Amino acid sequence: MEQSTRREVDGAEIVRLATIVASSEDAIKTLNGVVNEHMESLMRRMQKLEGLGLLARGLAQDFSSLLGGVLGSASLALGSLPPGSSAHTAVSEVIHAAKRAYALNREMLAYSGKGRSVTESLNLSEVVKQISPLIEASMPNAVQFLPELDPALPWIEGDAGQLMQIVLNLVVNAAEAIEGNGTVVVRTAKMEVDESCLRGMVAGSELLAGSCVCFEVHDTGCGMDETTQTKIFDPFFTTKFAGRGLGLAAVLGIVRQHRGALRVFSAPGQGTTIRVLFPASTEPAPALWRHESARSLHGSGHVLVADDEELVRAFTQAALEHHGYTVTLARDGKEAVDLFAIAPHSFDLIFLDLTMPIMNGEEVFQRLQDMRPGVRVLLTSGFSEAAAVRSFTGKGLAGFLQKPYSSKRLAERVKTALTCKSD
Numbered sequence: 001m002e003q004s005t006r007r008e009v010d011g012a013e014i015v016r017l018a019t020i021v022a023s024s025e026d027a028i029k030t031l032n033g034v035v036n037e038h039m040e041s042l043m044r045r046m047q048k049l050e051g052l053g054l055l056a057r058g059l060a061q062d063f064s065s066l067l068g069g070v071l072g073s074a075s076l077a078l079g080s081l082p083p084g085s086s087a088h089t090a091v092s093e094v095i096h097a098a099k100r101a102y103a104l105n106r107e108m109l110a111y112s113g114k115g116r117s118v119t120e121s122l123n124l125s126e127v128v129k130q131i132s133p134l135i136e137a138s139m140p141n142a143v144q145f146l147p148e149l150d151p152a153l154p155w156i157e158g159d160a161g162q163l164m165q166i167v168l169n170l171v172v173n174a175a176e177a178i179e180g181n182g183t184v185v186v187r188t189a190k191m192e193v194d195e196s197c198l199r200g201m202v203a204g205s206e207l208l209a210g211s212c213v214c215f216e217v218h219d220t221g222c223g224m225d226e227t228t229q230t231k232i233f234d235p236f237f238t239t240k241f242a243g244r245g246l247g248l249a250a251v252l253g254i255v256r257q258h259r260g261a262l263r264v265f266s267a268p269g270q271g272t273t274i275r276v277l278f279p280a281s282t283e284p285a286p287a288l289w290r291h292e293s294a295r296s297l298h299g300s301g302h303v304l305v306a307d308d309e310e311l312v313r314a315f316t317q318a319a320l321e322h323h324g325y326t327v328t329l330a331r332d333g334k335e336a337v338d339l340f341a342i343a344p345h346s347f348d349l350i351f352l353d354l355t356m357p358i359m360n361g362e363e364v365f366q367r368l369q370d371m372r373p374g375v376r377v378l379l380t381s382g383f384s385e386a387a388a389v390r391s392f393t394g395k396g397l398a399g400f401l402q403k404p405y406s407s408k409r410l411a412e413r414v415k416t417a418l419t420c421k422s423d
Helices: 002-079 086-111 124-138 160-176 195-199 247-257 286-291 310-322 333-342 361-371 407-419
Strands: 120-122 143-148 156-158 182-193 210-219 261-266 272-279 302-306 326-330 349-353 377-381 399-402
Touching: 002 086, 002 310, 002 407, 120 124, 120 160, 124 143, 124 160, 124 182, 124 210, 143 160, 156 160, 156 272, 160 182, 160 210, 160 247, 160 272, 247 261, 302 310, 302 333, 310 326, 310 407, 326 333, 333 349, 333 361, 349 361, 349 407, 361 377, 377 407, 399 407
Parallel strands: 143 182, 302 326, 302 349, 349 377, 377 399
Antiparallel strands: 120 156, 182 210, 210 272, 261 272
């Protein structure tokens, strides 16, 4: 009797469990359907964004070539105009506008995921001066902006646009930390740092003890406690009602890219100071180069210029001929190889664009080296030097020139490529 009752209970339990399993399976099927629908929607969105990125990338690359021609031709025209004339002023404005357009173009490349930093020799005080009008315009009326800039800073290697982003983000954050009247002070200075100083820095693993360039932003705002200080560089962390929490995370990323270090000094009610250090160059300031006379940039030799953009070719030919060179033009990589094959020893230098139709710069370079080992090749590209020459390391490249370039910069690099040993 007891055994029969147990079997009846077990049977009822099995039915109950089967019902639960069946309903669970239905729930799982429903959940799977929702997940699949969400994933399909996400994939469609990603494909749309990828398409927009490809469109932005293509437009940006074409626009970069056109801007290179505009900037180059304008810079060439500027050199032939008397300073102070109305024409000189007008062409200067064209160059200024084209440089702004080029900065916007770099933002488009960044959106496409193919942006590259453009490294150059910079005076950090000059970078702050350039962006100061924008800083002053963004300041609340009750907040005073006080720049204390050392004009005799050592120069640093960096991307001007990214450094401006650091300055603007830190200053805007400092201003927003002030309730009512207050002051934001921006300082630049040369500093000597030791190992003990570096131990207290954030993102300072690549910075060595020695001479550094210091950029510092101080505000008279509310300050932060230690817990907040440990979180401010985390992505999406923000103390602002409408903040996105990306500004300081971007600052930290840029500091790391520039082999710099960063430190926060703050306490509740005592304001905040954020100090950024960058390695100072030990080489002579590049500004010394700019005082060379136009005559010293003249040279001689036969240069084969390979670029698929007509405006760039025309400017490059005019600039090089102005400085004493003989120029032959190629519209693409294949034409460059064909022209070179006719008389390989008639060219003293090949000025080669990295990205061209039919045959790209890397393939052209190899073909030229096969025909004439050791031929001097000066590479040019809209991408940074690090990105562009990665495939040419150890192959004897004579140099690299970042697009867009001026007539003077072109003449400097060509002369250097012809007089110095290839790497």
